[in-house]
Amino acid sequence: xxxxxxxxxxxxxxxxxxxxxxxYRDVPQYIPGTYEDDMEDxxxxxxxxxxxxxxxxxxxxxxxxxxGRIGAILSRKANEKWHTRRLRFTQVDFIDDNEVSAxxxxxxxxxxxxxxCNEVHGPLGFTDLDREGLLVEGFDRxxxxxxxxxxxxxxxxxxRLGYEKDVDWVENxxxxxxxxxxPERWAKISNFxxxxxxxxxxxxxxxxxxxxxxxxxxxxLNVCYAPLYGTVALSxxxxxxxxxxxxxxxxxxxxxxxxxxxxxxxxFGLAAPSIAKALKKHDGKIFPLGWIDxxxxxxxxxxxxxxxxxxxxxxxxxxxxxxxINQLLQGSISMGLTLxxxxxxxxxxxKVQTQWENFPIEQHKRRRCFIKRLDG
Numbered sequence: 001x002x003x004x005x006x007x008x009x010x011x012x013x014x015x016x017x018x019x020x021x022x023x024y025r026d027v028p029q030y031i032p033g034t035y036e037d038d039m040e041d042x043x044x045x046x047x048x049x050x051x052x053x054x055x056x057x058x059x060x061x062x063x064x065x066x067x068g069r070i071g072a073i074l075s076r077k078a079n080e081k082w083h084t085r086r087l088r089f090t091q092v093d094f095i096d097d098n099e100v101s102a103x104x105x106x107x108x109x110x111x112x113x114x115x116x117c118n119e120v121h122g123p124l125g126f127t128d129l130d131r132e133g134l135l136v137e138g139f140d141r142x143x144x145x146x147x148x149x150x151x152x153x154x155x156x157x158x159x160r161l162g163y164e165k166d167v168d169w170v171e172n173x174x175x176x177x178x179x180x181x182x183p184e185r186w187a188k189i190s191n192f193x194x195x196x197x198x199x200x201x202x203x204x205x206x207x208x209x210x211x212x213x214x215x216x217x218x219x220x221l222n223v224c225y226a227p228l229y230g231t232v233a234l235s236x237x238x239x240x241x242x243x244x245x246x247x248x249x250x251x252x253x254x255x256x257x258x259x260x261x262x263x264x265x266x267x268f269g270l271a272a273p274s275i276a277k278a279l280k281k282h283d284g285k286i287f288p289l290g291w292i293d294x295x296x297x298x299x300x301x302x303x304x305x306x307x308x309x310x311x312x313x314x315x316x317x318x319x320x321x322x323x324x325i326n327q328l329l330q331g332s333i334s335m336g337l338t339l340x341x342x343x344x345x346x347x348x349x350x351k352v353q354t355q356w357e358n359f360p361i362e363q364h365k366r367r368r369c370f371i372k373r374l375d376g
Contacts, residue, residue: 002067002103007057013042016057019069020093021283024149031143031276032284033131037245041126042071048237049126052077054115057091058107060100068094070104073126074115077232086371087112089122091131093150094157101157113374121166121371123148128231129242133169133344133367134158141364144305144341145279147171148367155368163370167229169344171365172356174306176332176340182358186329189322197318199266201327202257210250213257214243216265217308224310229346229369246270246307253331254304256324267311269324271332271340273301303339304332309352321355 007016017038024030040046042057053075060068071090079085089108094100105120112120124132135143135150143149177183194200202213218239225231234242249272258267278297282290306328311320332340344367345352 001062002099003061004103004107005059005061006107007042007059012059013039013057015066016042016059016069016071016091018283019059019066023093023095027149029140029142030149031145031280033145034279034286035284036286038284041130047126048235048241049075051235051237052232053126055126056111058104060094060104062100067097068092068100068104070094070108072108072111073124074117075126075232078230081232082230084119085117086119086121087115087117088124089120090125092123092134092154094154096151096153096157098157098160102161105161109372109374117374119371119373120163121369124230124369127234127238128225128228129234132230133369136168136366136368138171138365141173142276144274144343145276145284146305146307147344147365158370161372163372166369166371168347168369169367170347170353170363171344171367172342172353172361173364174340174342174356175360175362176304176329176338177360178333178338183326183329183333185358186322186326189319190326193319193323197315197320198261199258199320199323201323202259202265204252207247207250210247211243213265214246214250215239217246217257217268217270218242220265220268220312221308221310223312228349249307251298251331253335254328255331256327258320258323265312266315267320267324269309269328270307271304271328272307273298273335273337274303274305274341301335302337303341304328304337306340306342308343316351325355 007013021032044050053073055071055073057071059066070092073088073090075088094104109120123134131146131148134154135148136155139152204210218234222233251272254271256269257265260266275294275297278290278293281293309324
């Protein structure tokens with residue numbers, strides 16, 4: 001028999017956050033998220049998304065042992081923007097047992113009906129910057145710290161419970177050319193665009209300059225990502241929170257901020273050396289010792305994670321993305337990086353996908369948002 005227990009105490013929240021790390025301990029492809037951030041996500045005092053969200057999460061317990069988990073988020077802002085009545089499921093993990101998965105999703109669906117929702121979809125987070133999408137291809141590849149990993153059987157469980165595809169994201173592995181026509185081509189494009197449109201690059205005098213520019217990054221993100229699936233605008237409090245999260249990842253060689261003559265941010269790109277191995281070693285915990293391996297990953301690595309890229313709508317189709325790509329490419333070469341991994345890109349987002357087509361790339365992962373219409 002499976003008992004579904006709602007998470008209410010700090011101890012239960014810790015069990016909720018750490019369950020997948022225990023479940024996937026011997027799976028080399030699984031990479032945990034940062035433990036501290038995952039704990040804060042469910043703390044109403046620390047996550048500003050609770051200003052417009054309600055959320056609950058549950059554990060599946062059998063014989064005193066945790067065998068599954070699931071969360072649910074009601075985003076009023078998303079439903080208002082997209083004219084829907086949907087509840088999101090999130091952070092779902094379970095053993096390969098039909099009784100367990102059915103009990104977990106029943107808890108979510110019962111709450112959805114009580115809230116007056118007519119659909120459940122996910123996995124999605126509080127915002128588009130949280131982990132989203134169930135892995136459906138690429139199970140043999142190492143995950144990124146900002147994406148989910150799950151066993152192949154999850155997909156069969158969701159299908160059995162009546163969930164269908166709503167949208168897919170794809171991820172690319174890019175082989176970074178160290179010299180030759182590709183770097184030369186992007187350098188020429190960048191130089192031309194900067195001159196032609198009177199643009200220039202932001203240069204930080206010290207790390208204290210980054211928080212201010214990062215606030216502009218997330219303001220621009222609100223504009224550029226607005227049409228994308230399930231997105232909502234980040235509040236000022238959320239902008240500050242995400243800026244604080246990304247600031248420690250900043251490496252001047254792997255960032256690009258493009259400004260116009262009015263000193264307005266018109267494009268940006270953020271990448272960082274992969275911290276997957278460091279997080280794996282320490283179960284996602286930065287403290288007390290994880291930070292040592294994180295610093296080592298920043299200094300010595302062969303892979304970059306491409307975190308965010310955007311161009312202001314009125315500057316799109318002008319080659320401004322070439323400035324960003326050139327800056328990240330030249331920085332990667334100077335650091336000896338040979339691979340770069342994109343984050344999830346909507347399969348319908350041709351603008352972001354086609355910018356990598358001149359590189360040697362491999363589409364190596366696919367993840368999916370599922371949806372189920374509820375009866376009555």
